[in-house]
Amino acid sequence: MRTEALALSDVTIDLRQQRILESIHLDVEPGSFTCLLGPSGCGKTTLLRAIAGFTPLSRGDIRLGSKSITHLPPEKRQTAMVFQSYALWPHMSVGDNLGYPLKLRGIPRPERQQRVAEILARLELSGFESRAVTQLSGGQRQRVALGRALIIDPPLLLLDEPLSNLDAAIRRSLRGELRRLQKSLGITTIMVTHDQEEALQMADQIVLMRAGEIVQIASPQHLYQHPADLNAARFLGVDNTVTGREHDPHSAIGAAIFGFRTRDALINTAPNKAALTRKGRVNDCVYTGDGYQVSLTAEGEELCATATSPIALGTFVTLQVPESALIPFGPDERQLPPLDRHEDIA
Numbered sequence: 001m002r003t004e005a006l007a008l009s010d011v012t013i014d015l016r017q018q019r020i021l022e023s024i025h026l027d028v029e030p031g032s033f034t035c036l037l038g039p040s041g042c043g044k045t046t047l048l049r050a051i052a053g054f055t056p057l058s059r060g061d062i063r064l065g066s067k068s069i070t071h072l073p074p075e076k077r078q079t080a081m082v083f084q085s086y087a088l089w090p091h092m093s094v095g096d097n098l099g100y101p102l103k104l105r106g107i108p109r110p111e112r113q114q115r116v117a118e119i120l121a122r123l124e125l126s127g128f129e130s131r132a133v134t135q136l137s138g139g140q141r142q143r144v145a146l147g148r149a150l151i152i153d154p155p156l157l158l159l160d161e162p163l164s165n166l167d168a169a170i171r172r173s174l175r176g177e178l179r180r181l182q183k184s185l186g187i188t189t190i191m192v193t194h195d196q197e198e199a200l201q202m203a204d205q206i207v208l209m210r211a212g213e214i215v216q217i218a219s220p221q222h223l224y225q226h227p228a229d230l231n232a233a234r235f236l237g238v239d240n241t242v243t244g245r246e247h248d249p250h251s252a253i254g255a256a257i258f259g260f261r262t263r264d265a266l267i268n269t270a271p272n273k274a275a276l277t278r279k280g281r282v283n284d285c286v287y288t289g290d291g292y293q294v295s296l297t298a299e300g301e302e303l304c305a306t307a308t309s310p311i312a313l314g315t316f317v318t319l320q321v322p323e324s325a326l327i328p329f330g331p332d333e334r335q336l337p338p339l340d341r342h343e344d345i346a
């Protein structure tokens, strides 16, 4: 399998006189898995289509390995794309669907058969060759679609929400399968998703997008712990914000706002001087399976926390969030650098 780096510089796209993507710069390491993540309409699919060659650039350059592919038509880029809707040919068998791209390239039947058998084995679909695609489950169809993309040995695999049509259990198992396959082939892969959990589980690097621009490029761990701004944090499940007060942790560096996740905010735990602490009255308490989610009003702010046992409405409680789970933001709603980097900005 060939594998190539991808580099986008100043990629800008206007469609119908509207700016859809603004000056996108992105480097993708050979053999890595990159997720384009962001809310609906932020331009993820447009960016993927631009890389595949279906949407022309208004400005900028796309390089695959050492070559610019900006002006190449899709079929000359040799990238392979898999869509949300499997786009298989319903009148063909699994084997014929897989072999079709090879047939188009004039590869003789014996070699085609061998490569189809190899890819079926990789996808754990051996024995399905003559099955009609209409007799496959959604997950199996998507594996065939993936196989059909990979059979031409492309240097770059582009995936447009490939798992979003599948039900939750299949989606979870296919995530792992797809990632293992990608790693074993070492193919440079870019996947569009609006599902943060999917991106966090699968990606080497996540490109967080908003309104046609890149907000942040980071590893899953970094993005989760250090989202660039409050809006990015909210997209990554930071569902609480409080105004910073004088004696809060991080206050020395001037945090105007703290963000934290409900699961990190605990009710009535042993006092911890290093934690952010708020006191308030319980408005609601619901069972979540893992415990109880408690809503409270604390010093005029609505907050959500976790408790191990039910708490009666109206009870006065103490909420604590350990310092390690706090995300500090400045007055401009941009994240303040992590504590271990304060000396860098002093």
Ligand SMILES: Nc1ncnc2c1ncn2[C@@H]1O[C@H](COP(=O)(O)OP(=O)(O)OP(=O)(O)O)[C@@H](O)[C@H]1O
Binding pocket: 015, 016, 018, 020, 038, 039, 040, 041, 042, 043, 044, 045, 046, 047, 194
């Ligand atoms: N052919 C087109 N002509 C004009 N505008 C378009 C065209 N295609 C997409 N857009 C607009 O570009 C913006 C980005 O669309 P795009 O499909 O890339 O977003 P997305 O992040 O992939 O969204 P989703 O997750 O909903 O698929 C949207 O505002 C969309 O309406």
